Structure formats: C-alpha cells, structure tokens
Amino acid sequence: MVNTRDADVRADAVIVTIPLGCLQRSTISFEPPLPPKVQSAISNLGFGNLEKIFLKFEDAWWDAETSSDAPEIFTFLPPVTLPPGVPTQLITMFSLASIPVHAQPVLVVYTAGAWSSYLACQTPLSIADLFQTHYLPLLPNYSPDCIIQDIFSTNWTNDPFSFGSYTHVPVGSMNGIDDLCILGEKIAGLCDGDGGLWFAGEHAGTSDLATVNGAMSSGSSAANQVLRAIGEVPHHDTINSNP
Numbered sequence: 316m317v318n319t320r321d322a323d324v325r326a327d328a329v330i331v332t333i334p335l336g337c338l339q340r341s342t343i344s345f346e347p348p349l350p351p352k353v354q355s356a357i358s359n360l361g362f363g364n365l366e367k368i369f370l371k372f373e374d375a376w377w378d379a380e381t382s383s384d385a386p387e388i389f390t391f392l393p394p395v396t397l398p399p400g401v402p403t404q405l406i407t408m409f410s411l412a413s414i415p416v417h418a419q420p421v422l423v424v425y426t427a428g429a430w431s432s433y434l435a436c437q438t439p440l441s442i443a444d445l446f447q448t449h450y451l452p453l454l455p456n457y458s459p460d461c462i463i464q465d466i467f468s469t470n471w472t473n474d475p476f477s478f479g480s481y482t483h484v485p486v487g488s489m490n491g492i493d494d495l496c497i498l499g500e501k502i503a504g505l506c507d508g509d510g511g512l513w514f515a516g517e518h519a520g521t522s523d524l525a526t527v528n529g530a531m532s533s534g535s536s537a538a539n540q541v542l543r544a545i546g547e548v549p550h551h552d553t554i555n556s557n558p
Contacts, residue, residue, distance in 0.1 A: 327510035328541040331502075332534070335518040336362045336478030345503075345512075353502055356494035360518065362479040364431035364472045368424040370446060371465040375412030375420040377454045387413055389422075394449045401445065402429040408450075435472035442468060481525035482518035495521045499533060501540060510545050513537040 317324045333343060338357045348354070378387065387410040393403035411421040424446070426434060434442060443466045451457055471480040484491030499520025504511020513519075515537040516530050523529030 327545050328513070329511075330513045330515050330534070330537045330541065332515045332530075334362070334477045334479070334516060335360060335482050337476065338518075340478060342475070350503060352497055356497040359485070359488065359490065359494050360498075361483045361485040362518075363481050363483050364427060364435070365480045366426045366431045366434055366469045366471060368426065368434070368442060368446075368468040369466065370422045370424065370443070370463050371467075372420045372422075372461065373464055375410065376456050376458070376461045377422070378410065378412045389454060391450055391453065394453065396449050400433075402433050404428065404430055406430060406450075431472055434468065435470055439466050439468060442466060483525060492521060495519075495524065499536065501544070504544070510541070513540055 317326065317329060331343075335357065337343070339362060349357075377389075389408040389410075391406050391408070393401075393405075397403065407425055409423045409425070411419045411423060437445070443463045447463055451461060451463075469480075471477050482495075484495075488494075495518070498514050498518055499522075500513075502512045502514055515534040517523075517525050517527070517533070519533040520529070520536060522532040522536075
C-alpha cells in the first residue's frame with residue numbers, strides 16, 4: 316500500500332526511485348520499517364554535492380584562436396583576494412565557446428564539497444559578483460567590459476526532492492560495495508512469488524554508480540526482478556531494455 320496526500324494505491328510490487336539523499340532524511344516512511352541491513356546501507360553510503368554554474372557573456376572574449384574543437388579548460392588556485400568564508404579550493408571552468416555543436420559564449424564552473432555547500436547559500440547576484448571580481452580578471456584577454464550578462468546555477472544541495480546529486484562510497488568504508496548491492500536487491504516482501512519492494516536509481520546497485528546510465532540500468536534490473544517475482548518472466552529470461 317502506498318499512501319499519499321491524494322490517494323492510497325495498492326500494488327503487487329513497488330519500485331521506489333527517490334534519491335539516496337531523501338532516503339537518508341526519511342522524507343517517506345516505511346511501515347513496517349525497512350530491514351536493518353537496508354537501513355544500514357542507506358546510512359553508510361555517502362551522498363555528495365556537485366553543482367554547476369553557467370556564466371553567460373555577450374561574446375567569448377577569453378576564446379583562444381586555435382584549430383582545436385576541444386573546449387578550453389581553466390583551473391584556478393584560490394586567488395589571494397578572496398574574502399573570508401569563501402572556500403580556498405581549486406575550481407575549474409570549461410568554455411562552451413569552442414565546442415563543435417551549439418557553441419555559446421558561456422563559461423561553466425564545476426564545484427563540489429565545500430564549494431557546493433557555500434554556493435548553495437548564495438544568491439545568483441552574489442555568485443556573479445564573486446566570479447566577476449576574483450576569477451574572471453585572471454583569464455586571458457580580460458577587460459573591465461567583460462561583464463557577466465546572465466547566470467544560472469544548479470542547487471541540488473537544497474533541492475527537497477534530492478538533497479544532493481550523487482552517491483559515493485565514503486573514504487574508509489569497508490562495506491561500500493555490499494551496501495550498494497543490498498540497495499539493488501529486493502528490499503522487502505513476504506516471500507518469493509508475492510511481489511514486494513525494490514529500489515531503483517543511481518544508488519541502487521553497482522552498475523555505473525552515480526550516473527544516469529546507472530539509474531536507467533537499476534530501473535531495468537528492478538523491473539526484471541518484479542516480473543520474475545510475480546511470475547510474469549521465467550527466472551532464466553531477461554527483458555531487453557534497449558529501444
């Protein structure tokens with residue numbers, strides 16, 4: 316039985332696809348509680364933050380005149396001008412001005428760890444000011460006229476439907492692979508042949524962990540397990556998930 320604010324739904328089997336960050340914060344509840352080994356796997360795994368910031372300009376003033384179609388990549392040591400409280404970690408910018416398809420005068424900043432946590436608490440205006448003041452002047456061909464025209468940033472850290480962006484095995488973990496395998500197996504059910512509960516997502520199983528491919532693969536695996544459990548597919552057969 317799945318209880319929501321709008322309706323109660325009965326099913327022979329349920330595949331739960333909410334992210335690990337939501338499972339760790341118990342944004343949905345399970346009655347009876349999940350088996351202890353499943354609860355341990357959920358709490359033992361890490362759920363990291365990876366944010367992207369897109370800085371758009373009138374033109375790609377930093378773009379070098381080369382014959383290469385590879386994007387330009389800029390890596391920054393922490394500028395000495397950074398104000399207190401700003402993380403002092405390396406950051407990397409990728410130019411979208413030289414890509415072979417749909418090139419744009421845009422710089423993309425990838426952040427993780429302390430940077431993601433810091434930026435999640437900032438406004439777009441303050442983020443733009445931070446890069447305009449402390450990072451852009453370090454790029455080639457910069458002048459005071461090189462002004463950010465628009466900015467977009469992800470905020471998976473504060474998203475109530477994810478609370479992060481990817482699963483990882485924490486440093487020092489001795490059972491990380493086992494925990495991933497547990498989340499990719501049948502989570503709960505009365506007995507074989509009676510349906511039950513499964514997870515799917517980039518955290519469920521060991522196939523392409525922390526990727527969209529992994530999430531798709533886990534969904535296909537969960538669907539196969541469900542159909543076997545309710546007797547729709549023989550145990551030696553597998554559904555082909557390719558188009």
